[in-house]
Amino acid sequence: MKDADDATLVLEYKRSGKLDYLAALYQRYMNLVYGVCLRYFDAETSKDVVMQIFEELIAKLQQHEVQNFKSWLHVLTRNHCLMKLRSMKNRENREISIEGLPVMENDQFGHHENGTSMESHLQGMEKCLETLPEEQKRSVDLFFLKEKSYREVADITGYDMKKVKSYIQNGKRNLKICMEQQNASEA
Numbered sequence: 001m002k003d004a005d006d007a008t009l010v011l012e013y014k015r016s017g018k019l020d021y022l023a024a025l026y027q028r029y030m031n032l033v034y035g036v037c038l039r040y041f042d043a044e045t046s047k048d049v050v051m052q053i054f055e056e057l058i059a060k061l062q063q064h065e066v067q068n069f070k071s072w073l074h075v076l077t078r079n080h081c082l083m084k085l086r087s088m089k090n091r092e093n094r095e096i097s098i099e100g101l102p103v104m105e106n107d108q109f110g111h112h113e114n115g116t117s118m119e120s121h122l123q124g125m126e127k128c129l130e131t132l133p134e135e136q137k138r139s140v141d142l143f144f145l146k147e148k149s150y151r152e153v154a155d156i157t158g159y160d161m162k163k164v165k166s167y168i169q170n171g172k173r174n175l176k177i178c179m180e181q182q183n184a185s186e187a
Contacts, residue, residue: 006069014062022061026054029070033077040081053080065149076147086122121179128178135159136171143168 004012006025013021026033033053037046053076066072129137138157142148143164148156154164 010061010066010069017062019058022054022057025069026057029073032070033073036074036077037081040085049081049084052084053077056080060147064147065151075144079144079147082122124179124182125175128175128182131178132171132174135163136167136174139164139167140171140175144172 004024006028009021009025012018013025030050034046034050037049040046041049056076057073060076064072129140132140135157139153139159142153142156143150150161150164150168153159153168154161157164159167
């Protein structure tokens, strides 16, 4: 089982539902998941989140078409951390400092020396999302926020698969441009 590639382990887990396959697969990337979590939380919270993500994987991996497990897991981990931060913010009604979050790269949040809160970045991203053309907005929302596969986005929206990929790529680029413009105007 340890010698099997990711795709084989994913397939075997989906076919059998046996957690042994998922555990072997997750073990390979636990350090990656932990590293992503450390960008958002302290060491203890990160350890808890690593376990929460494994529990989330049990159901999510059965539901999604996964082409590249490592990159899919990275996106799942990042989204899980962001949602946890958001729920902590709402629950505790306190501002979470952006300090220590990843530097803006593709669609990630940037570090600001002026102490801008992560919540304001999330609000900025939501505003930028609203400026996208409807097809891009819908595709980006389903793909990144609702964690649907390209095929699922195509099925839900009725868009052609090539169009879905194009809408997601262009939407991601347009979001990045919009966020960079917002950051520049705040500076």
